[in-house]
Amino acid sequence: MFGIYLKRELSRRKKAALVIALGLALGIALVITVNSVSAGMTQAQDKVLTSLYGLGTDMTVTKAQAAPTDGASGRPKFDFEAGSDSSETQSSDRVMPQGGQALKASLVTEVADQAGVASAVGALNLNVTKVDGSFTQGTAESAAPSGQGGGQGSGGGQPRVQGGGASFDVNSYSVAGVDVSNLDLGPLATSKITTGTTFTTAQSNSKVAVVSASYAKENELTTAKTITISDTKYDIIGIATPDSSESTTDVYLPLKQAQTLGDSADEVTTIYVTATDSKQIDTVKAEIQKNISGTTVTTSADLAETVSGSLSTASNLATSVGKWLSIAVLIAAFLVAALLTSSAVSRRVREFGTLKALGWPSRKVTRQVVGESIVNGLIGGALGIAIGVGAAYAVTAISPTLTAELGSTAGAGGGGGGGRGGAQQAATNTMEIALSAPVSLTTIALAAGLAIAGGLIAGAMGGWRASRMRPADALRSVQ
Structure with missing residues (x-):
C-alpha cells in the first residue's frame, strides 16, 4: 500500500518533484x-613540493649560507693565460657549492640517529660555471704626427693597436652528488632512468654520471658520450626523466666524486630525511633542531608557505571561498526543498484530512510525506552526482595551467655561481602545473549522504505540517 501510494503521488506531481530534485x-x-x-x-x-623536496622526503636539514668575509666577494673568478697563438682556446670551470653552507658528512649519521627518523642521506649541490673562448691578438701600428706625411722619413707618432679582442661563451649548470647506497631518497629520487642505467653501490667513487633528459637534449648528450667537468671526464651511464615536474638538477654524480670536484671532502649541503610516522613530522623537526644546533629543518608545510602565483591564489579560493559558497548553496537548497515540500503539503489538505478521517494515524501520514521527500532527495542526488562528476571531468579535460612561484628556502639558495644556481634562479623557481579535478569515492559517498539528508529535512518539515492536519480541515476545504 505504501509503495503504490508513493508511486502514484510522485507521478501526479512530477513538476513539483523535479523542482525539488533540481534544487538539491x-x-x-x-x-x-x-x-x-x-x-x-x-x-x-x-x-x-616534490620537485623541491624529493619523493618520499619528509624534511630537509640545511645550514644558512654564511655572509662573505672581508675581501671575499663570493663571486666566481676565472684566470686565463693569453699566449701569442690567437687560435688557442681558453677554458676554465668554476665549481662552487650551492644550497647553503656546507655540513659535515658525519651529521647525516647524527640526524639518522634522532628519535622518529626512519632514514637520512646527504647530498652535495654544486654549481658549475664554464667559460671557454679565445683571445685575438691585435697588431701595433705607429700613427703619423699631425701635419706630417706618412712616409718612411717622417717621425712616428704614438703606436696604436688595431684589431684584437676576446670571444667567450659562458655556460652554467647544476650538479648534485648523490648517495649511491640509497637512491630512493635524495635528488635523484624524483626521476626515473629512461635510458641506460642508474648508479650502483659499487660506483660510489667512480667517474660516472647521470644527466637529466632536458640537459642531455640541449647538449646532444647520450649514454655513449662523456661529460667533462674541471678537466675530469665522466662516462654518461644514464638519462633521467623527472616523474612529475621539471628538475632543477642537470648532472648527477656519486657523492664522493662531487665532493672531490667541489673541493668539499666529507661535506654535504643538504640532508634528506624521512620520518617513521608522517603524523609526527613536527615532533621530529623539533627534535633535530634541539639536538643539532645551527641547522635549519624545512618540512613540506614550510615549503607550502613559499608557494605563490595563480596556483596559490586558486587553492585559497577553492579551500575558503569555494567551500563556504558550496555550503551556503547547499543550505539554501535544503531550505528551498523544505519550503516547497511544506507548500505542497498545504495544497493537499483535503487529501490528508480525508486519509485521517478514514483512520490513518498521524505517523502514517508523516511517513508518506517523508518517503516522497527521500525519493525526491535520491533523484536530486543522482542528478547532482552526474552534474558534479561531469563538471569535474570537464576541468580535467580542459586542464587549465596554473603557475607556481617558489619562494626562497634554506635549501634553494645558490652558492653565487650564477646560471641555474644563481642569475637564473628565478626562472627555475617558476613552474607550470596542469590542474585536474579527481573525483574520489569519498566525495560520491558524501554527495549521496547529502541527498538523503536533504530529503529527510524536507520530509521532516512537510511531515510535521501534515501530521497537524485534522479531518475537519478537509471538510472546510470542500467547495
Missing part, C-alpha cells in the same frame, strides 16, 4: 565540483 542537485553538484578541484589543487601543490 545543484547544491550537491557544487559540493562535488569544489571538493574535486580542491583535491586537484592539493595534488598540484604536492607536485611542486
